[in-house]
Amino acid sequence: DLSNKTELTAVNGKRKPAIEVFSHALRFFKEHALQELNDQLEDRIENEDIRWVITVPAIWKQPAKQFMREAAYKAGISSKAFPEQLLIALEPEAASIYIRKMKLHEIIPDENNRLSHYRSGCRLSIGPINVDFMHGTKYMVVDCGGGTVDITVHELEEHLGTLKELHKAAGGEYGSVSIDKAFEDLLDDIFTKEFLDEFKMKRPAGWVDLMIAFEARKRNASPWKNNPLNVSLPFSFIDYYKKYTKNRTVEIAVKKFGDKDVTWSSQGMLRFTPEGMRRLFLPTLDHIRQEIELVLQKPSLDHVNYLFLVGGFAESPLLQEEIRKSFKDKLRVIIPQDVGLTILKGAVLYGIDPNVVRVRRSPLTYGVGVLNKFIRGKHPEEKLIVKDEVEWCSDIFDTFTLCDQPIAVGEFVTRSYTPAKPNQKSTVINMYCSDKQRVRYLTDEGVKKCGTLHIDMSDSTYMQLPRRREIQITMLFGDTEIKVSALDVATGNCVKADIDFFKK
Numbered sequence: 001d002l003s004n005k006t007e008l009t010a011v012n013g014k015r016k017p018a019i020e021v022f023s024h025a026l027r028f029f030k031e032h033a034l035q036e037l038n039d040q041l042e043d044r045i046e047n048e049d050i051r052w053v054i055t056v057p058a059i060w061k062q063p064a065k066q067f068m069r070e071a072a073y074k075a076g077i078s079s080k081a082f083p084e085q086l087l088i089a090l091e092p093e094a095a096s097i098y099i100r101k102m103k104l105h106e107i108i109p110d111e112n113n114r115l116s117h118y119r120s121g122c123r124l125s126i127g128p129i130n131v132d133f134m135h136g137t138k139y140m141v142v143d144c145g146g147g148t149v150d151i152t153v154h155e156l157e158e159h160l161g162t163l164k165e166l167h168k169a170a171g172g173e174y175g176s177v178s179i180d181k182a183f184e185d186l187l188d189d190i191f192t193k194e195f196l197d198e199f200k201m202k203r204p205a206g207w208v209d210l211m212i213a214f215e216a217r218k219r220n221a222s223p224w225k226n227n228p229l230n231v232s233l234p235f236s237f238i239d240y241y242k243k244y245t246k247n248r249t250v251e252i253a254v255k256k257f258g259d260k261d262v263t264w265s266s267q268g269m270l271r272f273t274p275e276g277m278r279r280l281f282l283p284t285l286d287h288i289r290q291e292i293e294l295v296l297q298k299p300s301l302d303h304v305n306y307l308f309l310v311g312g313f314a315e316s317p318l319l320q321e322e323i324r325k326s327f328k329d330k331l332r333v334i335i336p337q338d339v340g341l342t343i344l345k346g347a348v349l350y351g352i353d354p355n356v357v358r359v360r361r362s363p364l365t366y367g368v369g370v371l372n373k374f375i376r377g378k379h380p381e382e383k384l385i386v387k388d389e390v391e392w393c394s395d396i397f398d399t400f401t402l403c404d405q406p407i408a409v410g411e412f413v414t415r416s417y418t419p420a421k422p423n424q425k426s427t428v429i430n431m432y433c434s435d436k437q438r439v440r441y442l443t444d445e446g447v448k449k450c451g452t453l454h455i456d457m458s459d460s461t462y463m464q465l466p467r468r469r470e471i472q473i474t475m476l477f478g479d480t481e482i483k484v485s486a487l488d489v490a491t492g493n494c495v496k497a498d499i500d501f502f503k504k
């Protein structure tokens with residue numbers, strides 16, 4: 001539940017607003033990308049020339065998307081005045097966009113097949129993988145990242161030109177970072193947790209160096225290699241351990257631990273046998289396999305034809321092999337080359353042409369509360385309000401869009417509002433949502449307030465007009481974010497309007 005109030009805690013215990021941390025990271029990327037472009041091109045590229053795309057997990061809710069957008073504005077990636085310079089793309093959607101455009105040579109061949117082909121003297125051949133999808137093709141995208149593994153199943157709906165999401169991204173916490181965690185646990189076991197906690201606190205830079213060293217070795221782990229993997233412990237670690245234990249060396253600690261797969265090398269490094277490294281991966285690999293099995297067992301998801309492995313963690317040959325071995329008899333496992341960049345490349349394709357996805361399904365039912373004329377027999381008595389001798393029914397849910405309803409990009413919903421007082425300077429309307437299809441009243445079970453719609457009516461030209469004031473609001477639900485604009489019908493002027501999903 002990200003919001004502009006969320007705080008993050010650093011390893012040394014210091015707390016910082018998340019929005020600041022995110023915006024620093026985004027600013028770094030922005031500057032790096034601009035620098036890189038300008039190094040390669042003759043004409044100078046300015047920030048204004050760029051359309052930025054930020055990807056977020058599909059399960060992120062509106063407040064989290066708003067958070068990302070505001071962090072980007074803080075980082076100088078587009079601005080409130082030019083919001084269209086930044087697109088928010090959904091990660092499984094980006095992966096799908098890339099995959100649909102992928103060619104045969106852009107797929108990593110199965111190492112087992114490759115070896116047997118080499119042995120038999122055959123030329124490399126990987127069989128007729130034809131990624132030309134047909135209507136009704138169901139495929140699973142398994143996005144293995146740092147934190148989470150997101151599993152989405154899509155079906156191609158040719159008549160709509162859209163991807164139908166059959167299974168929403170699950171998002172379990174067994175990404176690549178859980179291998180780092182297994183390494184940390186091992187360090188705790190060898191050197192004690194008390195020492196490690198103190199080391200992280202007192203020498204945070206040394207801790208970061210150590211994890212960078214581990215990261216490089218983790219990436220080298222492969223079922224096809226037999227060489228040991230050495231992790232060099234930073235000097236600050238060796239030194240601090242000596243001080244902490246009053247002269248015990250790390251070498252002694254490792255020896256005393258007595259694990260044949262984790263030893264101390266003569267060059268002064270922590271040495272893992274391939275088996276020792278594989279042990280750190282195993283629980284995570286098991287988890288991912290089980291999670292995929294669970295999704296495939298769902299009756300509504302039979303006949304999934306393809307499994308696409310994507311994400312940074314999918315670079316890992318150990319993970320690739322595990323997934324191939326476990327699922328190749330059930331469906332076709334496809335791993336794109338540069339698998340860690342699949343989502344990024346898909347996001348770039350999306351940025352070039354956001355209309356490649358033409359229809360989306362609304363994740364929730366959205367609407368506002370209104371008063372309607374009271375109809376006896378239809379409306380419940382407890383909703384009756386009498387005002388100036390007119391009977392009204394309160395709390396009626398005016399539905400803008402239904403949960404799971406296909407919405408074309410660009411399709412809009414409009415409503416007109418008459419301000420209570422003609423000289424009102426602004427209006428605030430509460431937005432409500434529900435995960436149910438049929439919602440009749442704001443008081444129905446599952447209805448939650450999800451945001452506020454602000455309409456700025458301070459435009460002075462209106463004041464000269466004696467007419468009744470009417471504000472027409474247009475809302476778009478088919479994009480990756482909900483968008484709103486407003487028109488003052490009497491003056492024909494655009495009115496500033498925005499939705500804030502932080503205020504609930």
Ligand SMILES: Nc1ncnc2c1ncn2[C@@H]1O[C@H](COP(=O)(O)OP(=O)(O)OP(=O)(O)O)[C@@H](O)[C@H]1O
Pocket residue numbers: 144145146147148149175176177215218219220311312313314315316317340
């Ligand atoms: N060869 C490899 N073996 C194991 N892990 C790897 C390898 N290459 C990259 N990774 C891991 O992949 C992760 C980055 O992947 P990715 O960019 O997909 O993550 P992310 O999208 O930022 O995370 P998330 O999807 O959880 O938000 C890092 O944790 C990195 O350690």
Ligand SMILES: [Mg+2]
Pocket residue numbers: 091143144145146311
């Ligand atoms: Mg990711």
